[in-house]
Amino acid sequence: MRENAVDHVQRRTLATLVVTQVLGGIGLSAGVAVGALLAEDIAGSATYAGLGGTFQVLGTALLAIPMTSLIAARGRRSGLSLGYAAAFLGAIGLVVAGVIGNFPLLLAASLLFGGATASNNQARYAAVDLAPATRRARQLSLVVWVTTIGSVLGPNLVGPSEPVARALDLPVLVGPYLFSVVGLALATLVMLLFLRPDPLLEARRRSLAGDAQVGPRGSVLEGLRILRRSRVRLVALLTLAVGHAVMVSVMVMTPLHMRHGHAELTVIGLVISLHIVGMFAFSPITGWCVDRFGARWVALAGALTLVVATLLASSSPMGSSSRLTLGLFLLGLGWSGTYVSASSALAATLTLPERASGQGAADMIMSLVAAGAGAIAGVVVDHAGFHWLALTSMAFALVVALAAISTPGLDTRAP
Incomplete structure (x- = not known):
């Protein structure tokens, strides 16, 4: 009877997360294909083109701090809703920044916009709060997978957004953010209304992990201490953070690389969409592989991908090309391998009292590293070119591969 009740709550949780991931994915990715272009147009230099995306990733890291404390104290629903609400306000700010041409406002709005990524990221952990150990990676990867729908649809709204923007007498590049405003508003409402009962609070109540005491207190600083206690957790963190940074640094500068070769916005949107397909569409297979073969080998496969x-991207000419399209697709697929495997390893090795703090700290570090990579990416492209950015990213991917293959304990299961 108790098992049936848990399954019912788990199904309700997954259904709610599916809806919010789709809406959040639309809201977040609608502006991905034009973010660097809008930043370059307002700033007037390619050097600063990556700063919009960088501040968005930085916002993801900074918002992880209050979200982690809120999740620890009040559960997943409150923390995830905070991220989506902040991103909704950020989307409005990005529209205004594009209209008035204000670069500081664009950066500030990008910080808030990063809340959507923070919530979408943390949602994967909500999917496994009540999951049995044998299905943990598959349930986590299911939530990652449904992001495909919104995330692929979002960049393809670039084309349809042009007539909408023109009809409203707005700059063309702010058009996609109008769809972001709607998607993020709906994601916030669905999360607030339907993630009941809260999966983390329910897991604590049922004490599924067998802990005698499950305290509600938590913080990012506590999470950092928790992660430092285990080499396996540190390698999982390295895999998560560096794999994400490699993907972000190349992805955010690809639209610029393509536009400098006179690629049309519609084509840029299509390439980014295929990249996002690689990120999310195959995650259920990735999750199954983690449960079947272990996180270590999936992390290694992801890093090698x-x-x-990055090798394909480094040799691609400016503009659109089949080589760049394939490279971006594989960039997403490789990210999926490192992201799902590392997230599953963290979920397996963190006890119920440690989850909110440890997972929040891991996502904050992941976002901070990616923010740094995004900031450097614009400078590298401006002074050395996209070719060297991709080759530098390749070197960091090799670091992840070496760390994964040298850590057999990465396959540790939950106690």
Whole structure:
């Protein structure tokens, strides 16, 4: 009877997360294909083109701090809703920044916009709060997978957004953010209304992990201490953070690389969409592989895929090309391998009292590293070119591969 009740709550949780991931994915990715272009137009230099995306990733890291404390104290619903609400306000700010041409406002709005990524990221952990150990990676990857729908649809709204923006007498590049405003508003409402009962609070109540005491207190600083206690957790963190940074640094500068070769916005949107397909569409297979073969080998496969992807990107000409399209698709696929495997390893090795703090700290570090990579990416492209950015990213992907293959304990299961 107790098992049936848990399954019912788990199904309700997954259904709610599916809806919010789709809406959040639309809201977040609608502006991905034009973010660097809008930043370059307002700033007037390619050097600063990556700063919009960088501040968005930085916002993801900074918002992880209050979200982690809120999740620890009041559960997943409150923390995830905070992220989506902040991103909704950020989307409005990005529209205004594009209209008035204000770069500081664009950066501030990008910080808030990062809340959507923070919530979408943390949602994967909500999916496994009540999951049995044998299905943990598959349930986590299911939530990652449904992001495909919104995330692929979002960049393809670039084309339809042009007539909408023109009809409203707005700059063309702010058009996609109008769809972001709607998607993020709906994601906030669905999360607030339907993530009941809260999966983390329910897991604590049922004490599924067998802990005698499950305290509600938590913080990012506590999470950092928790992660430092285990080499396996540190390698999982390295895999999560560096794999994400490799993907972000190449992805955010790809639209610029393509536009400098006179690629049309519609084509840029299509390439980014295929990249996002690689990120999310195959995650259920990735999750199954983690449960079947272990996180270590999936992390290694993901890192090697990132190596191939960055090699292809480094040799691609400006504009649109089949080589760049394939490289971006594999960039997403390699990211999926490192992201799902590392997230599953963290979920397996963190006890119920440690989850909110440890997972929040891991996502904050992941976002901070990616923010740094995004900031440097614009400078590298401006002074050395996209070719060297991709090759530098390849070197970091090799670091992840070496760390994964040298850590057999990465396959540790929950106690």
